[in-house]
Amino acid sequence: MTAAVPEFRAIFRDAPTALAVCTRGEVIVEANSAFAQLLGRTVGDLADTELPACVHPGDRQILHGVCANTDIAAAGAERRVRIVHPDGSEHPVTVTASITTEAGVAVGCILRLDDASTGPVREAAPTSSPNHPATGLPDRRTFLDRCRRTTGEGNLIGTQTAVTVVAVQDFTTIETRFGRLVAEAVAIEMARRVTGTFHRVASGDTGTTACVAAGTFAVVSENTTLAKAVLVAERLRRETARPIHLTRRPLQCATSVVVSTITDNDDPATLLAAMIRDTLDHPSTSLQ
Numbered sequence: 001m002t003a004a005v006p007e008f009r010a011i012f013r014d015a016p017t018a019l020a021v022c023t024r025g026e027v028i029v030e031a032n033s034a035f036a037q038l039l040g041r042t043v044g045d046l047a048d049t050e051l052p053a054c055v056h057p058g059d060r061q062i063l064h065g066v067c068a069n070t071d072i073a074a075a076g077a078e079r080r081v082r083i084v085h086p087d088g089s090e091h092p093v094t095v096t097a098s099i100t101t102e103a104g105v106a107v108g109c110i111l112r113l114d115d116a117s118t119g120p121v122r123e124a125a126p127t128s129s130p131n132h133p134a135t136g137l138p139d140r141r142t143f144l145d146r147c148r149r150t151t152g153e154g155n156l157i158g159t160q161t162a163v164t165v166v167a168v169q170d171f172t173t174i175e176t177r178f179g180r181l182v183a184e185a186v187a188i189e190m191a192r193r194v195t196g197t198f199h200r201v202a203s204g205d206t207g208t209t210a211c212v213a214a215g216t217f218a219v220v221s222e223n224t225t226l227a228k229a230v231l232v233a234e235r236l237r238r239e240t241a242r243p244i245h246l247t248r249r250p251l252q253c254a255t256s257v258v259v260s261t262i263t264d265n266d267d268p269a270t271l272l273a274a275m276i277r278d279t280l281d282h283p284s285t286s287l288q
Contacts, residue, residue, distance in 0.1 A: 011189045011244075016136040018093075018113040019181070026051045026067045029108065038093055038113045040085030051111075056082035056090060066097045067109055080116055092116040098179030110181040135191040135211050140272075143210035147220050147268035150208075154222065155264045162221045162229035163262050163271065166194050166236055167279035169254040171215030178251070186244060186253060187215055193239045194219065201235045216276060226261050233259040256280070 012019045012032045020031035031046045039046065039054050051067075052060045059081035066079050078094040085091060094116045097109040138146070147163065154161045168174070168190055175183035194217045195209045207221040221229055237257045243250035256279035262271055 011185050011192070015188050017184070017188075019184075020046070020051075020111045020113075021108060022051060022067060022111055023108050024067065026063065035111075035113055038091065038115065039083055040087070040089075040091070054083055056084050058082075063095065066095055067111070078114075083113075096181065098181035110179075110185070112181055112184070135187055137191055137195075137217070138208060138210040140210065140212040143208060143212055143218055143220065144268045144272065146208045146210075147262060147272075148264075150220055150222050151262050151264040151266070151268070159223045160225055161262050162224050162226060162259060163268075163275065164219045164221065164229060164233050164236065164257065164259045165212070165272070165275040165279055166190070166217045166219075166240055167213075167256045167258075167276065168215035168240075169256060169279075174215075174251075174253070182251075183215070186251065187211070189244050190215070190240055190253075190255075191217060193242075194236060197236050197239045198232060201232045212272060213276060216279070218272060218275075220262075226259075229259045229261070233257045 012030075015032060016034060018032065018035040018038045020035045021029045023029060028046045028049045028051055031043055033043055036043045036046055041049075041054070052063060055063050062079050062081050078096050080092060080094050083091045083093055092115075093113045096112045096114075099109050147161075151161050168186060171183065171186070174186055191209070191211060198207060198209060198219050198221075207219050207224075209217060209219045212218045219232075221232070234257075237255065240253070240255040240257070243252045245251075258275045258278050260271065260275060262268065
């Protein structure tokens with residue numbers, strides 16, 4: 001279980017979603033700041049803390065059922081519990097778990113908490129949403145709006161705009177095999193790699209990175225050229241192909257990278273849809 005902690009720190013630490021690694025005995029191994037905030041505590045307070053002590057006594061059996069479930073398919077279901085803050089106040093949350101395994105044996109779980117104080121329990125399928133909540137990136141609609149504005153501005157000043165799409169192949173298979181929260185970990189890490197690579201390589205360019213479908217990311221690059229966009233795409237292909245070390249066994253994800261220029265004569269929604277379809281057929285860098 002401890003082997004997952006360094007990767008957890010790298011992937012989950014700054015994620016906007018409340019996530020923690022726990023043992024099967026419901027002891028917190030590592031939690032991010034969003035998780036600690038929902039519990040009314042600090043990250044330092046939570047290390048080696050027994051999670052049931054933070055939950056209302058009447059809901060501890062629900063929590064136990066979530067953490068004890070070794071069925072990956074069933075583990076995606078949300079359960080509602082009441083968190084008890086140090087001052088005695090109660091705060092409703094939904095809790096979701098994905099198991100972590102070593103040599104095929106369940107050794108722990110990744111827990112996700114969502115604030116349930118302002119609405120009903122959400123449907124337990126966030127990875128099907130165009131805007132993956134764990135990444136904190138703009139959604140598809142925001143991305144398309146940005147494309148329209150950027151291409152219009154580029155046309156006025158005579159600069160080129162490019163769109164790059166990065167897709168994790170068989171993303172739904174990752175969710176089915178390893179659980180929803182492991183799939184979220186993959187999305188978080190891929191979002192970090194796409195955003196970080198663009199900022200390192202596309203020197204002088206500006207742009208917006210978004211999560212436009214489950215396991216699929218898009219970047220609109222302003223004031224660029226096709227040659228520069230191709231260079232960035234090649235680097236993205238290499239970076240996203242690196243294994244993700246969630247447990248002792250690295251997770252190798254095949255990715256597709258497609259790049260195209262866009263003008264104000266193009267419909268961004270049509271172009272994006274065509275590029276996403278193209279990633280399904282080409283599990284490598286593809287240029288248009």
